[in-house]
Amino acid sequence: MFSRCRFVIKGGSRFSTKTSLTNASRSGIRLFSTSPISGPKFLGSAIGFALLSFGLGLAVSSLVIPKQDAQVQTFPLASTTPLEQLDSPRYGSEEDLEKCVDEIRRVVGDELVKNTPVEIDYHTDNGFNPSKPLPHQKPRYIVYPLSTEDVSKIMKIVNQYNIPVVPYSGGTSLEGHTYSTRPGIVLNTSKMNKILQVNVDDLDAVLQAGVGWQDLNEYLSKHEGMDNLMLGCDCGPGAHVCGMISTNASGIGATRYGSMASNVVSIKAVLADGTVIKTKLRPRKSSAGYNLTGLLVGSEGTLAIVTEVVVKLQVKPGYETVAVVQFPDVNDCTKSMASFFKKGIPLNAVELLDADMMRCVNYSDLVSKKFENLPTLFIKIGGLNKVIVDEYVKEVSAISKSNNCNTFEFARTAEEAEELFFARKNALYIMLDYGFNEISPDAKMWITDCAVPLSRLASTLEQLNDMMKEYPLHHMVLGHGDANLHYDIFYTPDQLEMCKEAVDRMAKLTIENEGTCSGEHGIGSGKRALLELELGKDTISMMRKLKLALDPKRLLNPDKVFKIDPLDASTE
Numbered sequence: 001m002f003s004r005c006r007f008v009i010k011g012g013s014r015f016s017t018k019t020s021l022t023n024a025s026r027s028g029i030r031l032f033s034t035s036p037i038s039g040p041k042f043l044g045s046a047i048g049f050a051l052l053s054f055g056l057g058l059a060v061s062s063l064v065i066p067k068q069d070a071q072v073q074t075f076p077l078a079s080t081t082p083l084e085q086l087d088s089p090r091y092g093s094e095e096d097l098e099k100c101v102d103e104i105r106r107v108v109g110d111e112l113v114k115n116t117p118v119e120i121d122y123h124t125d126n127g128f129n130p131s132k133p134l135p136h137q138k139p140r141y142i143v144y145p146l147s148t149e150d151v152s153k154i155m156k157i158v159n160q161y162n163i164p165v166v167p168y169s170g171g172t173s174l175e176g177h178t179y180s181t182r183p184g185i186v187l188n189t190s191k192m193n194k195i196l197q198v199n200v201d202d203l204d205a206v207l208q209a210g211v212g213w214q215d216l217n218e219y220l221s222k223h224e225g226m227d228n229l230m231l232g233c234d235c236g237p238g239a240h241v242c243g244m245i246s247t248n249a250s251g252i253g254a255t256r257y258g259s260m261a262s263n264v265v266s267i268k269a270v271l272a273d274g275t276v277i278k279t280k281l282r283p284r285k286s287s288a289g290y291n292l293t294g295l296l297v298g299s300e301g302t303l304a305i306v307t308e309v310v311v312k313l314q315v316k317p318g319y320e321t322v323a324v325v326q327f328p329d330v331n332d333c334t335k336s337m338a339s340f341f342k343k344g345i346p347l348n349a350v351e352l353l354d355a356d357m358m359r360c361v362n363y364s365d366l367v368s369k370k371f372e373n374l375p376t377l378f379i380k381i382g383g384l385n386k387v388i389v390d391e392y393v394k395e396v397s398a399i400s401k402s403n404n405c406n407t408f409e410f411a412r413t414a415e416e417a418e419e420l421f422f423a424r425k426n427a428l429y430i431m432l433d434y435g436f437n438e439i440s441p442d443a444k445m446w447i448t449d450c451a452v453p454l455s456r457l458a459s460t461l462e463q464l465n466d467m468m469k470e471y472p473l474h475h476m477v478l479g480h481g482d483a484n485l486h487y488d489i490f491y492t493p494d495q496l497e498m499c500k501e502a503v504d505r506m507a508k509l510t511i512e513n514e515g516t517c518s519g520e521h522g523i524g525s526g527k528r529a530l531l532e533l534e535l536g537k538d539t540i541s542m543m544r545k546l547k548l549a550l551d552p553k554r555l556l557n558p559d560k561v562f563k564i565d566p567l568d569a570s571t572e
Helices: 094-108 117-122 148-161 213-221 241-247 292-296 330-343 355-363 386-402 414-425 427-439 454-468 493-512 528-535 537-550
Strands: 141-143 165-168 185-188 195-199 204-208 264-270 276-278 305-312 319-326 347-353 376-383 407-410 444-447 475-480 484-491
Touching (some): 094 148, 148 185, 165 305, 213 241, 376 386, 386 407, 493 528
Antiparallel strands (some): 319 407, 347 475
16 A cells, blocks of 8 residues: 655754664654654545446545655554663753753743752752752753743754753642753743633633632632632642643542542643644533543643643532531541432532541641541531531431431531631641641651542551551541542651651552552652552553653653653662
């Protein structure tokens, strides 16, 4: 059918990344994110198929596939790319980096390119991640684009010089996604923080990448006609929508509104070579082409840089209350949670705090109300009006009592609801206060993140608690209603390796229980081996294939999610 295939390398750059089964110089890999077909135009003409018309007397046009030269072979003809079949990526030199940054300055201006020690340190340590970059891995420059067009121009320059780029915005990542592993550039989109459009009738909003979810909700609350709307995904304070998309973040509201994947309509993004793409338009339903939105959600900045987003807006409940239910043990908590969902009660949030977490809550001066040191559920119950919500409260109370609850308390006013939920809302600050004062001023906290099927939650918690008894590490548990668990472990500097071991065992035990090593925080650089254990080598090789298709030079957030360099000796 084809006369022959020949491979061509475009540009002949000495910095071209060597990729896949053979070196780029031998296989002719075209190092661009998109592959326009070149070659002769189609030569066929309409031919009547008299014999195939079965006497109908119709002249039917046939599809003729002409002989032509295949001038572009994007990568070897295999469905996966195992790590061992790659060569190491080849990035530009220090001289190339300086030339690259000089060109970027001409695009965005000197004031948006930074390289002071303060800026570099700020982008390499948020205080919560133990895997900070080593000195030789730190970025050399921080660049602040203001628009999609800026990002596109920057990436075209970066692609020319083969400089690695790490996307950054809110900086709240807990798995090292925004930490560089190669000296290069951090692209900080936090100044791209405009709310471009709110479509009230469509219940969506168009945002630049650097808009924080809290800023969006505050904006909506202050504008008439929008004040009953919100973004349902409410993860950690300070998070921006682009980062929430990159890790498929969720939060307390995920029980009702789902993770970020359920709250994104479409994405505008810039590929590694500067190409600007839009995954879809604004309709809620679309069967038009591949689900590129789903592909970018959870990709952790390794496939493209998110620059604009259309997010769904949720309608706030007309009336909402909070219930706090305490149980003698965790099993009773999880049984109640399962019963709530099977009964079909529309809960806006269900949060599990174990006895150690409640002890920490009671220790804190931040909380005026005191509770028993028992496993506790904090529940938000919402509906159209108070009459409806009161019926739900009765159902929640009955289920809780059937599962041996010690106390059941619910708010009768908005002020009471705020007070009751305060302990859960401020759990992070409560834990940090406890660690500093009761463990050590040098104590740090490792926030783990795993999830299991709800039916496995009680047994998994029991196994994890038994395992943690082997370690002299203070810890407490926070869980979401979707069976996403956070073991928050305190450690001193001399206990770091011990803590790493415990966290690794915890993730493996979760996987054995049909769970995942990451429910909402992502993989980053610290869970790559666990991801392979969870999904298998072939699945990771397929992901690597997708990465190389869109980012053949391996410029975007290198070394995150899975290995891209066969010389990478890390066991993580």
